[in-house]
Amino acid sequence: LIFLREKGGLTGSDGTFYSAEELIERMQKLRSGEVEDLAILTRSEGLRKKVEELLKRELEIKTFLGAIKAILQHVESSIKRGGDARPQSQRIAELLRSTLGILKQYPENERAELIKDFEIDKLVEDIKTAFQMKRIFIDLHKVLEEISNIKESSQRE
Amino acid sequence: MGRFFPSWLRRENKPEKIKEIPQGPEEIKDARSFKELFDILKRKRRAYWF
Numbered sequence: 341l342i343f344l345r346e347k348g349g350l351t352g353s354d355g356t357f358y359s360a361e362e363l364i365e366r367m368q369k370l371r372s373g374e375v376e377d378l379a380i381l382t383r384s385e386g387l388r389k390k391v392e393e394l395l396k397r398e399l400e401i402k403t404f405l406g407a408i409k410a411i412l413q414h415v416e417s418s419i420k421r422g423g424d425a426r427p428q429s430q431r432i433a434e435l436l437r438s439t440l441g442i443l444k445q446y447p448e449n450e451r452a453e454l455i456k457d458f459e460i461d462k463l464v465e466d467i468k469t470a471f472q473m474k475r476i477f478i479d480l481h482k483v484l485e486e487i488s489n490i491k492e493s494s495q496r497e
Numbered sequence: 498m499g500r501f502f503p504s505w506l507r508r509e510n511k512p513e514k515i516k517e518i519p520q521g522p523e524e525i526k527d528a529r530s531f532k533e534l535f536d537i538l539k540r541k542r543r544a545y546w547f
Contacts, residue, residue, distance in 0.1 A: 348539040360538040367531065385525045394531055446530050447521075 352382040367391055371398065397442055401458055404439045408432050408463060415470050429471055436467075436483045443490060451490050460487060 348360035363382075369375040370391065381388045415428045439460070443451055455461060464484055521533045528534035 348541055350538065350541060360535070360541070363538055364535050367534070371531065387525055390525050390528055390534060394528070394534065447533060450530050450532055 350382060350384050350387060352384050356382075358382055358384075363387070370395060397445065401439055401442050401454075404435045404442075405458055405460070405463060408435050408439075408467070411435075412466055412470050419470070425471060432467060433483050436487070440483065440486055440490070443487075455487070455490070464488075 347357075350358050350360075350363065352358060366375070366380050370378065370380070378388055378392055381391055383389070411428050411432055415425045418428070419425055443454060446454055464487060467484065519536055521536050522528055523537065523540075525534065525537055528537055
């Protein structure tokens with residue numbers, strides 16, 4: 341006995357039906373790194389290409405934040421030795437600006453969630469502590485302010 | 498599905514509720530995030546045989 345049913349999902353090029361739930365589960369596995377091969381997704385309607393693009397963007401944010409954390413560790417030991425942390429603050433400002441650029445590509449109502457997911461708030465606090473930046477590192481301060489604005493505007497919605 | 502079919506079968510074939518899926522871009526290529534992409538897929542209704 342065969343029935344006709346309507347459901348959210350996609351029909352693959354070979355005619356196989358993939359439900360939305362099934363596709364989402366596969367995409368989450370790719371996001372978590374549990375699976376690396378994009379071929380688990382159909383190319384139908386440009387899905388695989390879109391997922392590749394979104395994964396790349398998420399990876400970029402993680403890479404930038406990872407780099408900032410590494411620089412912060414270096415700064416901490418440098419400050420302890422009485423060194424100048426100014427060059428590192430410039431580099432961190434650049435990386436934060438790149439992160440901000442990527443954040444702006446996300447829908448506004450999702451940005452606050454993303455900031456939470458990537459623990460950007462915590463990172464911002466770490467940066468403030470490391471540099472005591474409010475007085476000295478004006479450039480970096482502007483970037484941090486912009487991140488706070490993004491968060492606040494997202495939460496107002 | 499008429500009244501000649503048993504009730505459990507009629508329930509099985511009722512279209513899923515899609516009201517709770519937020520509106521957003523319609524096409525996969527226009528998704529700006531995974532969340533938007535997931536919503537697009539849930540909204541894309543496809544008839545299939547089972």
